[in-house]
Amino acid sequence: MSRKGVSFRAKEINSDVAQIRDLSISIGAIHEERWDERMGPTPFPSLSTLRSWDHLLLNRYKPFYLPFCDLCCLCTYGKCDLTGTKRGACGITMPAQQSRMVLIAACIGAATHTSHARHLLTHVIEEFGRDCLINVGGTSVEVEAPISRLVCGVKPETLGDLEPVLDYCENQITQLLAVTHTGQEGSNLDFESKVFHAGMVDHVGMEVADIAQISALGFPKADPVSSMADLGLGTVDTTKPVILVIGHNVPPATSIIDYLRTNGILSEVEVTGICCTALDVTRYSDRAKIVGPISWQLRYIRSGVPDVVVIDEQCVRTDTILEAAKIKAPLIATNDKNCLGLPDRTNDPIDEIVSDFVSGIVPGALILDSHKVGEIAVRVALGIAPKRKKQGNLPAKEQIIAFAKKCTQCMLCRRACPNDLPVPQAIKPAAGGNLAPLNELYDDCIGCGRCESACTQKIPVHSLIVGAAEKQTREETFCLRTGRGPIQDVEIRKVGGPLVLGEIPGVVAFVGCANFPKGSREVAEMCMEFANRRYIVCTSGCAAMSAGMYKDEDGKTAYEKYSGAFEAGGIVNVGSCVSNAHISGAAIKIASIFAKRPLRGNYEEIADYVYNRVGAVGVAWGAMSQKAASIAAGFWRLGIPVVVGPHGTKYRRMLLGRADKDEDWMVYDARSGEKVYGGPVPEHLFFAAETKEEAMVMIAKLTMRPNDTSKGRANKLANYIDLHKRHIGGIPPDVHQLVRVVADIPLTMKTEILEHLHAHDWKESPIPDPTLLSRMVHTRRDER
Amino acid sequence: MPQLSDSWQTGEIPGPKKASLIVKPDIADALILRARRPIMIVGHGILEYEVEGCKLIDCLIELAKKGKIPVIVTASTSKEFLARNFAPAAILPAVDIANRLTDPSWKGLDGKDSYDLAIFVGLPYSMEWTILSGLKHFAPGVKTMTLDCVYQPNASWSFPNSTIKEWAASLRAIVENLGD
Structure with missing residues (x-):
């Protein structure tokens, strides 16, 4: 492994042949090879190394831009009106400008995680030394850094080994940010490819951060039964x-x-604590x-x-x-x-x-x-x-009433609310002493405080809502299984087969921030729904907390009800934002450990495997931040779809497939080398759902992969169809596109699905051994 | 109350190209009658509204029938339509249908021809705002109209900000004007 900053100095050397004074030799790094896996084709990829892979995905999932602003105001030529087909003074188009803004967001996200990682790494190296061994799960985790191994081609063993990995991330982020300068990239698809690159780098940075803190600070090490922590305002001992x-x-x-x-x-x-420091402490x-x-x-x-x-x-x-x-x-x-x-x-x-x-x-x-x-x-x-003496500034009932009486019903608070909550309608009855409507807003309020900034009467609107819900806040007594960190190699071996074959219908990861359209509860409900359906559910960050902030009819939270193991029906809290790397890492480990695909510096092949075979879906129901953007981008490059809530359209573009265009869904059959129809799966790469119900149906659909066995596809279809019937109504209209052979049909639904298939003139299509990469087509022995 | 053509959400400031106001129902009727191939996209938000005991979804169904406008429903909206014995033309997520509308080669749900008028109603405000922005920029052949009670600046045509009562009256007037 590399060692940084080795230097040698000698004041004076005398020998038979020479006399040397003030000799100084500095070596940037010493490379000491301790990993016998052969290096793959793309170690430390540059901005353009994986461009062709990105374009394969982007050709299938063409960006649908949703401009959040019609202007560009990044240079003094501007503001430039880019409406429709207009170009800016630098020549840029609206699609390119939107993808440029997405790249800026992804760079901010990647830079934030990477600088966090650098700060942590520097701190723990100061405390524990550069030679402190990486240990994220003892013998249970031999592939300790799947993303770093995959992207950089390195196998870190000590904290010091993580430094050159971070050097790479910092270098790439600087170059990516430079791309967004006026007069650089002009193609929206090349911007998008760089967004993927920023996302990939982001996952490397996150992995470094979490490996460093798990190893040095003694966090749970891939522990499926990590301890429970108290969660909620009501758990705090205010004495x-x-x-x-x-x-x-x-x-x-x-x-x-x-x-x-x-x-x-x-x-x-x-x-x-609040936010990820709380999770990590x-x-x-x-x-x-x-x-x-x-x-x-x-x-x-x-x-x-x-x-x-x-x-x-x-x-x-x-x-x-x-x-x-x-x-x-x-x-x-x-x-x-x-x-x-x-x-x-x-x-x-x-x-x-x-x-x-x-x-x-x-x-x-x-x-x-x-x-x-x-x-x-x-x-x-x-x-x-x-x-x-715990002096707060939340109003008591009498004060709430007094404030409510000042309200002019101008609606500005509601118009400022991201969720369009009916605040004025709740304040009106409060003026008469009825606080119940205000209390009802508490669960849906995201606590941004914009209502207060908007109020012309200086009413502390948010405080009124929280004050009205005072009893409810005291009853916020939940719990959460502390972040376990990575997934064990043995867990991967156990679930790899069932996942790839479809017996476990998929991995659903609930990640990201808390800009929810209808409160935390929806995340908890979705987690439980998919755990009940025997998906593997992962959580991280604020979503991990939200998943625990709801109790079922037995008074249990998701973490008390379900196992913390990476298994069917488990709800696995990996940890904080940076722990998201363990989710993408698990997908990579399925390709590496279960399928034995070479990992080292071999990004395209692993991503191709994950995309075509591992039914994983990320869900960022309340995604708000630039970090969420870069996390999502890291999943996209691996071919893992991401579903966001309705606010997610503000990320400025979706990556949507067109199920109605058969020509978009052709894959190589690795057995024959022929291009064959693989079906519209996964249908989208980045999708904003309007409601929780629509999201759940889409999540179930997006776990489908062209490689699904018939048994696996039947299992996935059964979940998709059942969710559709319950939440949307009737059999999904696209079932005929998802059934490839009769054996794919769930047994209990056979009659109605066959009717649907007949009505759509359905014909069987073979199940390929799918790949997007021509080089992955099996070569016949006589051609080798 | 905000001005008629202020964005309902204060911060959603539009660009130079803003929606024209549907100041009276006749305008909406004229747009519908003039359209060669209109389509209506109905989000789940419409289910919340009821005026004087009348659900506004019933008004939309009547509008679709009289105007012979195929309806695409999003999210869980379908169930309510089916409960009223009205079969939507399709169930599609909002971003999916909007994406297809930007494709000039898309021949519509029936494969016959592209749409030239897309009528939106009932999506979450900011989601509709961004989707309409996408169509404003990338679907030049499609006029968009919103029938919500709030102003949507990125549509081609939008209702002004209005009370639920005024809004319901306008919807009813549009339906009545279409005749039988």
């Missing part, structure tokens, strides 16, 4: 001092736990608690429960300092990517900082030393809690 951590980069939070442990006071302080200590996803920031801070707010990076509300100040909770910023204008107190004495916070002299500070943060946060929480 204790409370620390709130928000963000994604866990070292400050683990330092808080360390300080509490070292001083024997872990049970005296509540460590609570529960992987470090099961005493930590998760309050909720990203959308819980305003409601939790305003409750007054947190005594100290510690923020790191990503998805942290930029007005957190103002919100924390309102409840007199000091704020500690801990990351140089998110300084919030605060004074840098990193080098000040701890006692002085603690004193300033506890006495209320300063509302917040930047402290770029996680160890210091650990001590300061705890001491400030202990010192300030008795003074604050």
Whole structure:
């Protein structure tokens, strides 16, 4: 493996042949080969290495652009009106501009994960050394870094081995960002190919981040029975001092736990979290608690429960300092990517900082030393809690009524609400003392606070909603199985066959943010639906929390009801955002471990296998961020479709197949080399569903692959048809396109499906051994 | 209330090309009658609306029948149509039908000819906004009209922002004007 920065210096060397003074030799890296797998064709791919693969996919799933803005305003030629067929001053067209914006979003996402990975890696190398061994599952996980192996062709063994992998990511992201400059790329399809590249790089960066923290910080290592963590506002013991951590980069939070442990006071302080830092700190200590996803920031801070707010990076509300100040909770910023204008107190004495916070002299500070943060946060929480007395700023019933009476019914709050919630209609009865309609909005509210910014009467609308739901918030007592990290190799061996053959109908991964159209509950319901149908369900990030924030009729959450193993009917929480790499990694491992396809630097072949054979689907029901864009793009390049909620159309384009065009669905039959019809599966690569019901039907459809055996296709069809009947009504109109041979028909539905097939003049078509790559056609022995 | 032609969601500011207002129902009728091949796309949102005991979906069914407009339903909307003995021409996701409308070679659901008027109603506001934007830019041969009670700037023609009552009255007037 490579070793960075090796240098040799000699002041003076004397020998028989020469005298050398001030010799200095620097070597960028020493390459030490310890992996005997033959290198594949595409290690460390450049921007254009996998272009032809991307174009194969993009030719099938042509982008359908949904411009979010008709103008380009990225340079001083502009603003340029790109409506219809108009071109900008630089010559760019609307399709190219939209794909350029998608690329910018994907670059932001990939850069964010990769810089997070760099920060984490640097931190753990400082703490544990470059030679600290990578261990993400002991002997259960021999393929420890499937994405890095696949993309870079390297097999990392130590933390230091991850550095050149990150070097590659940083290099690629810089080049990708350069592509978006005025006067670079002009073809929308080449922009799209680079979006895929950014996504692939993003998954490498995420993998590095999670491998580093699992190995160094002792997180669960591929553990299907990782411990349960408390989840929900109602789980917080408000009699204790409370620390709130928000963000994604866990070292400050683990330092808080360390300080509490070292001083024997872990049970005296509540460590609570929002967003992925919360998920990761529960992987470090099961005493930590998760309050909720990203959308819980305003409601939790305003409750007054947190005594100290510690923020790191990503998805942290930029007005957190103002919100924390309102409840007199000091704020500690801990990351140089998110300084919030605060004074840098990193080098000040701890006692002085603690004193300033506890006495209320300063509302917040930047402290770029996680160890210091650990001590300061705890001491400030202990010192300030008795003074604050959990002072919040959520209105009581009388105040809600008084505010409601000020409402002019101008509708601006509703018009500002991303979900068009009927806020004015709920405020009107509140003025008369009926808070029930306001309470009803609580579950659907994504906590963005735009309603308040819009209000001309300065009514704290969001607080009114949360205040009206005060009883409900106290009853938010759920649990979540802590992020387990990778999938074990042995689990892959067990499910690889059933998945590829279709006995397990698919893998459905619920990932991403909490910009849900109708609240968290829909994610939990979808998870349970697919687990009940014996799919393998994975969760990560805010979606993992949402999956746990609902109890069934027996009072159980999804994590209590279903196993955490990567098996049919399991609900597998892999962890935080960066743990998404284990989901794509599992798909790659199916190709590598189960099908024994060469992994090393062999992207196209593995992606071709995953695309044609592994029925995996990603679902980002509340996708909001640029990171979600790059995560999705990483799945797309592997041929894994992604379904988003209705807000997902704001990502500016869909990647949709045309089931009605037979010519789009031709594949090579690897046995004969002939181009044959493989069927419209998976039908779409990026799809926005209008409702949860439409999403569930589409998810079931998108798990179909051209390689499905008849038994497998029948299983997938049975689920698709049943969901369609229940949620849409009747037999799906496209069943005749999905049944290839009579044996594909689910037995219990045979009569009605045969009727449908006859009505559509259906004919059998052979099941190919599908590939999109001509080089994967089996060569006859006499031709070798 | 917002101005008649303000985007219903305040932040959804359109570009230079904005929808013309359907200020009176006759305009919608004229557009429907003038269209060679109209089609109506109905989202699940329509199921929420009821005015004076009358479900607005019934009004749309009448409109489709009188105007001889094939109806494509999205999401779970189909069940309500079937419960009223009205068979939609197709069940398709909104993004899927919109994507097909951008293809000038697509010959429609029946394989006969392309559509020249797409009438949208009942999709989530921002989803409809972005879909109409896609059609505005990439389906030059298709005029779009929205029958929602809020202004959609990316359509070719849109109702203004109006109350549910005003909206229901307009829908009824459109149906009545079409005659028998």
